Amino acid sequence: MRIYERLRSELKMRSLRITSQREAVLSIFVENNGKHLTPDEVYERLAHRNSHISKATIYRSIELLEEMGFLSKINFGDGLERYELKNEHGHQHHHVVCTECGQIYALEEDLLDDIEKIVEKRTNFTITDHQLNFYGLCPKCRARHEEESKESQVQKLQK
Amino acid sequence: MRIYERLRSELKMRSLRITSQREAVLSIFVENNGKHLTPDEVYERLAHRNSHISKATIYRSIELLEEMGFLSKINFGDGLERYELKNEHGHQHHHVVCTECGQIYALEEDLLDDIEKIVEKRTNFTITDHQLNFYGLCPKCRARHEEESKESQVQKLQK
DNA sequence: CTCGCTGCAAAGCCTTTGCATTCGC
DNA sequence: GCGAATGCAAAGGCTTTGCAGCGAG
16 A cells, blocks of 8 residues: 555654554544544544554644645534545545535535635735635535425414 | 624514623624634733623623624634624635744635535535635745755755 | 653643523613 | 523533653664
């Protein structure tokens, strides 16, 4: 697996130790590619495969993996830090979050490459990354809402 | 001031009480229009003007003001919840965050109105909101980085 | 053998909650 | 006066830290 070799050589380059814990944390993200995991979810998934790694180590490993470019942090406004495996090509994608049930849908393409350049010109920043989230109602929750408002209309008419 | 009247009528409509605390919290956001305040910053600014309102009430008021559409929550990935006064016209804007010093720059225009419609078609969600942050280096921090890398080159040459 | 890494428990933050008291209406 | 809102302090989550012991190189 290419990614574990990358991890090892990255660690050597920085004179850091190659440990089973660091590989195990990365492996959870590899197995859950495309998912947005909280540190606690990583902990749970490791526990299920009988790898009991302490929370402290999980936080430290995730931080390191983010710094080395394997993970990116995402934020859905629910107060939890989430991370996902970074795409090899640095290709960005966006998220659509249902404000009702929390379901998250990923949009695979990057709609913003050109916009980044516009922003650089306008602000004189050097832009390295961006995060775009859309919030709204997923089809199921929208259907439920419509159902409920019909019912309340019926109740009013019955009175 | 139009906005306080809006607050009062909103509160009446919901049979909630008009309290000095709720008006004071809103007033902080009005005075700091365009800034992105944490609950703690709101607390401090109120304290400076001798309005000692408990943190609990600040959290509760902010939550209510957000629900009533006066504030929007923003997230810069630093683990803190921030809020800003919502633009009257529902006009969105975006943020550019310096990953080094935390400086935040606001982009006044909404670059994404059309994209929201594309996303709705593609996902079948009903999109109600979005948040877009750019991350990078501000001019000052970039200059400092360049300075530092020049110095380290000089050091290498001197060896 | 050395120094970085881990695990544990404690500490730190920010945020929420329970409850007695206060205060709109 | 009634019920909602506030303030206080305590409790709750998530995350970070200090430190002794372990383990990679």
